[in-house]
Amino acid sequence: MKSKTALILAGPTASGKSALALALARRLGGTIINADAMQCYRELRIITARPSPEDEALAPHRLYGVRAAAEPANAAWWRQAALAEMERAELPILCGGTGMYFSSLVNGLADIPDPGEAARAEARRLLAELGPEALHARLDAETAAKLKPGDSQRISRAYEVWLATGRGLAWWQAQPAPRLEGWRLRMILLDPPRPVLREAIAVRFEAMLREGALEEVRDFLALGLDPSLPLMRAHGVPELSAYLRGEASLAEAESRAVLATHQYTKRQMTWFRHQKLVEISAMQIIQSRIPGYAQLSESFVACLANFIKNPG
Numbered sequence: 001m002k003s004k005t006a007l008i009l010a011g012p013t014a015s016g017k018s019a020l021a022l023a024l025a026r027r028l029g030g031t032i033i034n035a036d037a038m039q040c041y042r043e044l045r046i047i048t049a050r051p052s053p054e055d056e057a058l059a060p061h062r063l064y065g066v067r068a069a070a071e072p073a074n075a076a077w078w079r080q081a082a083l084a085e086m087e088r089a090e091l092p093i094l095c096g097g098t099g100m101y102f103s104s105l106v107n108g109l110a111d112i113p114d115p116g117e118a119a120r121a122e123a124r125r126l127l128a129e130l131g132p133e134a135l136h137a138r139l140d141a142e143t144a145a146k147l148k149p150g151d152s153q154r155i156s157r158a159y160e161v162w163l164a165t166g167r168g169l170a171w172w173q174a175q176p177a178p179r180l181e182g183w184r185l186r187m188i189l190l191d192p193p194r195p196v197l198r199e200a201i202a203v204r205f206e207a208m209l210r211e212g213a214l215e216e217v218r219d220f221l222a223l224g225l226d227p228s229l230p231l232m233r234a235h236g237v238p239e240l241s242a243y244l245r246g247e248a249s250l251a252e253a254e255s256r257a258v259l260a261t262h263q264y265t266k267r268q269m270t271w272f273r274h275q276k277l278v279e280i281s282a283m284q285i286i287q288s289r290i291p292g293y294a295q296l297s298e299s300f301v302a303c304l305a306n307f308i309k310n311p312g
Helices: 017-028 075-088 099-107 117-130 132-137 141-145 152-165 169-173 194-211 213-221 237-244 250-274 298-309
Strands: 004-010 031-034 092-096 183-190 283-286
Touching (some): 004 099, 004 298, 017 092, 017 183, 017 298, 031 075, 075 092, 075 099, 092 099, 099 250, 117 132, 117 152, 132 152, 141 169, 152 169, 183 298, 194 213, 237 250
Parallel strands (some): 004 092, 004 183, 031 092, 183 283
């Protein structure tokens, strides 16, 4: 059976992934599948830099804004949803910067049993009662060593798995997992120079504010959601929240958001440089800045299109 081709288009925040994905999707008849952990939520389009409705109308986009913030997504959910979308697409273009999502797709995930609502409720109760550090101390040593004592979401998840199964999350994660089969993967990794990326982050955040990011965050906070939810930590949300509480000026909030995002991009690129998702011959690294899709040269897009289709 002949393998189908799929493209992994990865890179740090603000490196131009969405613009390039759109250009390639339009040229090759591809379907863009979200691989960004924050862009899967529906409440915050602007602050998470989800594609605009206008861009979404130019090519098929999948798994963007499909979950409520109150329903945390994880790699297991994303992998299953992404595989279903890949099967329906002529050319899947998996676009994002969440390394764990890409790893789950290529390397598979351990089949961890669903702990059930009772275990989840008990874990949340103890987290609220004891705090993350005390609950972290109750985990098995192997799992605890992999988690930061203040990471409340992951600690709660680990504790509910232990409650339900009697085994630590680290034990489950160490079990053999089925790797991706039947697909020929090509990968484009965007790696802009650090000064260029920092400038792009600052320019993008200014644009977000002009487009209504502050009002979007204000409306989001008015929902009164659990502060430990992933979307509450989306870049820009904590900083603009501080401004709305009167704890920082808007200029200070903007500066902090840009700095936090830039620091995060360093961790993203460290992860990608140390992972082997595809063979070297199936990977292309682009180190220059990628501008808006309308400015991408025809020759550049044609070169990348040939790389994607090349069976070598």
